[in-house]
Amino acid sequence: MKLKLNWGFGIAVTYTLFVVVTLVMVFIFMNQDVSLETENYYSKGIEYQGQIDKINRTQNLPEQIDISVASSSIDFSFPKIFSSADYSGNIFLYRPNDRHKDFSVAVSPNDSNLQSISSASLEKGFWKIKIDWSAKGNSYYNEKLIMVN
Numbered sequence: 001m002k003l004k005l006n007w008g009f010g011i012a013v014t015y016t017l018f019v020v021v022t023l024v025m026v027f028i029f030m031n032q033d034v035s036l037e038t039e040n041y042y043s044k045g046i047e048y049q050g051q052i053d054k055i056n057r058t059q060n061l062p063e064q065i066d067i068s069v070a071s072s073s074i075d076f077s078f079p080k081i082f083s084s085a086d087y088s089g090n091i092f093l094y095r096p097n098d099r100h101k102d103f104s105v106a107v108s109p110n111d112s113n114l115q116s117i118s119s120a121s122l123e124k125g126f127w128k129i130k131i132d133w134s135a136k137g138n139s140y141y142n143e144k145l146i147m148v149n
Contacts, residue, residue, distance in 0.1 A: 054141035089133030
């Protein structure tokens with residue numbers, strides 16, 4: 001028996017391949033992780049004016065927080081215009097590609113207004129540091145992108 005190929009058979013094969021490829025793509029895309037940066041994304045957006053006010057207040061300080069990456073630590077040098085007892089808040093280390101590696105540390109500088117976080121347990125790569133801190137009744141916010149090697 002000889003199989004005769006005609007235009008009807010070609011159309012049927014084309015439609016079948018299209019459906020199979022579409023179903024495979026739907027299956028692949030439905031299994032992708034599409035998590036947001038934060039769970040409460042919309043409420044954070046509403047509160048963003050407060051964040052802008054903190055950033056503006058921070059930029060108006062005569063001295064800024066200095067964040068430096070050393071070989072085994074991340075060092076924070078807080079402004080000397082406040083005493084170390086005045087500081088409170090959180091340092092949030094955010095890993096853009098894996099939210100399970102995110103963590104936060106309380107702001108607690110020593111008497112020289114310095115604080116260090118060990119980078120030995122941090123995965124190498126790109127990190128975003130968000131510092132939400134307050135001193136003398138005012139709240140401030142700093143953000144910096146770093147690379148841990």
